[in-house]
Amino acid sequence: MKKLAVTAFMLAVSCAAQNLADVLVQGEQVFAKSCATGYCHGMKGGSGGAPRLVGRHFDQAYINNVVARGVPDTGMPSFATRLSRADLVAVVAYVATLNGIANPNVGPGGTAPLTVSRPALTGEAVRGARLFTEAVRGFGRCSTCHEVGDIGTSVTAPIAKVPASTAELKALATPDVKTGTMDVESMPVLVLSQGKQSTVFYDLTSAPPVQRNTEPGLVRFTDGSNWRHSSVIKSYDDSELAAILAYLRAVIKP
Amino acid sequence: MMVRMRFFLILFTISSALAQDAGATRADWPHYGGTQFSWRYSSLDQINTTNVKALTPAWMFQTGDYAENLQATPIVVDGVMYVITARARVFALDAATGRVIWHYEYPEPPRSVPGFVGNRGVAVGDGKVFFGTKDDYMVALDQKNGRLLWRVNIDDARQCGCNITAAPLVVKDKVLVGGTGGDGAHRGYITAFNTRNGRLAWRWYVIPGPGEKGNETWKGDSWKFGGGAPWLTGSFDPALNLVYWGTGNAASDFYDAERVVAGADKSKDINLYTASVVALDADTGKLRWHYQEVPDDLWDYDSAYEVLLIDRPIRGRMRQTLIHMNKSGLTSVLDRVTGEFLGTFSVPEVRTWISGVTEDGKLVGRNEPQLGKTITICPSAAGAKSWNSMAYSPRTGFLYVPVNEICNDITPNDRAPEEGRGYMNGEFPMKLAPGRTTYSHVDAWDPVTGKRAWSVPYKYLLLASMLATAGDLAFTGNPEGDFFALDAKSGDKLWSYQTGAGNRGSAVSYSVNGRQYIATPTGWHVSVVGALAQSLFPDQEWRLGSMLVVFALPESSR
Secondary structure (H helix, E strand, O other): OHHHHHHHHHHHHHHHHHHHHHHHHHHHHHHHHHOOOOOOOOHHHOOOOOOOOOOOOOOHHHHHHHHHHOOOOOOOOOOOOOOOHHHHHHHHHHHHHHOOOOOOOOOOOOOOOOOOOOOOOOOHHHHHHHHHHOHHHHHHOHHHOOOEOOEOOOOOOOOOOOOOOHHHHHOOOOOOEEEEEEOOEEEEEEEEEEOOOOEEEEEOOOOOOEEEEEOOOOEEEEOOOOOOHHHHOOOOOHHHHHHHHHHHHHHOOO | OHHHHHHHHHHHHHHHHHHHHHHOEOOOEOEOOEOOOOOOEEOOOOOOOOOHHHOEEEEEEEOOOOOOOOOOOOEEEOOEEEEEOOOOEEEEEEOOOOOEEEEEEOOOOOOOOOOOOOOOOOEEEOOEEEEEOOOOEEEEEEOOOOOEEEEEEOOOHHHHOOOOOOOOEEEOOEEEEEOOOOOEEOEOEEEEEEOOOOOEEEEEEOOOOOOOOOHHHOOOOHHHHOEOOOOOOOEEEOOOOEEEEEOOOEOOOOOOOOOOOOOOOHHHOOOOOOOEEEEEEOOOOOEEEEEEOOOOOOOOOOOOOOEEEEEEEEOOEEEEEEEEEOOOOEEEEEEOOOOOEEEEEEOOOOOOOOOEEOOOOOEEOOOOOOOOOOEEEOOOOOOOOOOOOOEEEOOOOEEEEEEEOEEEEEEEOOOOOOEOOEOOOEEOOEEEOOOOOOOEEEEEEEOOOOEEEEEEEEOOOOOOOOEEEOOOEEEEEOOOOEEEEEEOOOOOEEEEEEOOOOOOOOOEEEEEOOEEEEEEEEOEOOOOHHHHHHHHOOOOOOOEOOEEEEEEOOHHHO
16 A cells, blocks of 8 residues: 555656656747747857846746746847747746756646736638738738737727628728818828827828827818728738638637 | 140049038938938048047936937937937937937837837938837927827837837938848838828838749748848938848848758849848839848848948049948948949958958858858857948048957757747857957958058957048947047047946037037947847946937137
8 A cells, every 4th residue: 555655656756757857848949949049048048149047046936027027128028928828837947947946836836927818719710810910911911900919000999899791891881080181181080089289190091000190270080081991901802801800700709 | 635634633523522522421410320321421620630639528418218228329400419219218409518408208118019129310301300119110200399290100029020220211201211120030121101291102122022023032931031121221322312221131040941942043042132232212112223242141141231322433433332341241342323343342350151252242162050060150140340330431531340350159950930039040159259369440441442451459349330530530439438539540549538338329420509529329238239248258347328428629629
């Protein structure tokens, strides 16, 4: 009985050790890809352009915090939304070993970094997510005006209701788009604010939209516009628009 | 016959004088490179070799933004200085006294925005002050009062891994800017906006898309992430209506198997238009000609640096030239009308990446990093010169160049690209070049003969720009905080002032009410090459800061 218990204990220990070894291998890989790159921390944290991470006597909570939140006013970004939770735990554990912590805590009770959970995308939605932000479309991509999943410029209010079909998307009514007139020039606009100090609006004449700040009274707004959503999504074909809608349906809950 | 000869002589003298005038600043310092010809040369000569010893601080200005170093080139127009700090705090100062006229603070981007904190300057034109931001906006302020007029988003830093650290360039009714990101999986571009309303005028992608000439030099989809980011500021020749810009390295930096075609035709394995200097039509952004300095760049030898437009006789014929150095220190002399190659010279004393260059500019004996091996390459990816600009004096005919003698041990890898993430594909620890005891030198080079006239060694790195003046002085600063003046003809050190913090900015000269000033940004920090310098000299504690120090001759001695 006692022997059995000892065996079970040893098994548990070796499982934990195995788990830790795997996590550290994963952490080293994540580190190589995300932290050692460029002019940053260098191979195995030995310093590149950014500070050396080896032998700095950092404790795990500190590493956790810096990795998850970043360091303000430096090139060190927050990785909370850039890495999966598993990768975050792994890379924190790996950096801990560079600082003499032989057995970093990688369990569920450990000091797991703050992460933002993202819904897992499948099939069409994956394709849609790529299309939404696709760089080769230049300013013709959706993310020029919409921020979804922390990517894009929030020219518009967050998308709250996803059109049911590509036809509906193309026919989208945009009552917020007005006509602004400055001197003799008219332009389609989205008004952001009209205060005592300034009037702030987006000029939608061409992509990308330009945020303009003027003194109050210099621009006059009237309802209605000849601007159409259908004319700014022309870089996409119907199949691509359908994929984008699938993506939006997956990430935007009514 | 004699009369006719004299007429030609006069004509020649006038045309060369005109050409020289176009590159020199006068009372103002209107553009990043001084003028749009980017000489960083002032025609002011009140401060000169005989009286520079008396140079003394006239005023100083603490920006209060100590997050990173002060790298900006101050712009001076009509007695007002416009300067931007690392975190995009913009000041308009009385250039004679340092009094704040207005102040604008750009809202800090969220911490989730990755990239470099740093800014190399504003541009002024059309009654506006323009600057780029870490979160990839082009911003226009009212030059009179600092009021925000418009801002427009260029890209999403969270996706592209790119930021704007360069000063924009105002060209007629447009404002142009490039971005960083070329060491990541990103496709670089230059974007032009109308100064009046911020609307997009044109965009030129460094890497041609499918169907465009040059795309055939990229394997498969590698053009989408091939780098080439033009991360500094270009030049403009109004007579030719051409904008000149240097482009960045190909990505991935140290490994090319995924980006070169590798077919039978080796001439295709060049990755256009990375590591090149390009001439674009100022109105349309269309490519007029290109000259690639590092075909299939495997050493991170960005060609993103400044472009000097200089008219000089070459082999008996007056030429409109363009002088351009890339990180390797190889410097091209081109005809800026046609892009014709006229000559080249190499500035570092230790060079192992090639064995030489042919008469027509072809690289010979390329020493290329290879997978599974570590090789020492000189100069390093930090550059024989870093981003800090050289200067040119038409009086001496010399270029003034801060040269660093660093090598790196490159170990490439073959990681796959991920959009906006690091894509250097290699480790490259740096060290002093073999056989040397000093890490840098300030040189004077004649770009026509390709000969070095003089060289002054320095023990650490040199990361501040040069300034040349008609007083036959060449100014720069060092990490220890010494801002100093050399005799432009001989290199003799004539004056030095301890500014209290390391120098990594770009000094300028201007005058207000007849008094000449020399202004230099000061303040060390660790961004990119600063951290490299720090890692090479771990015992040195170069002082941080963010202050303008402005010198003039004492009122009594003028």
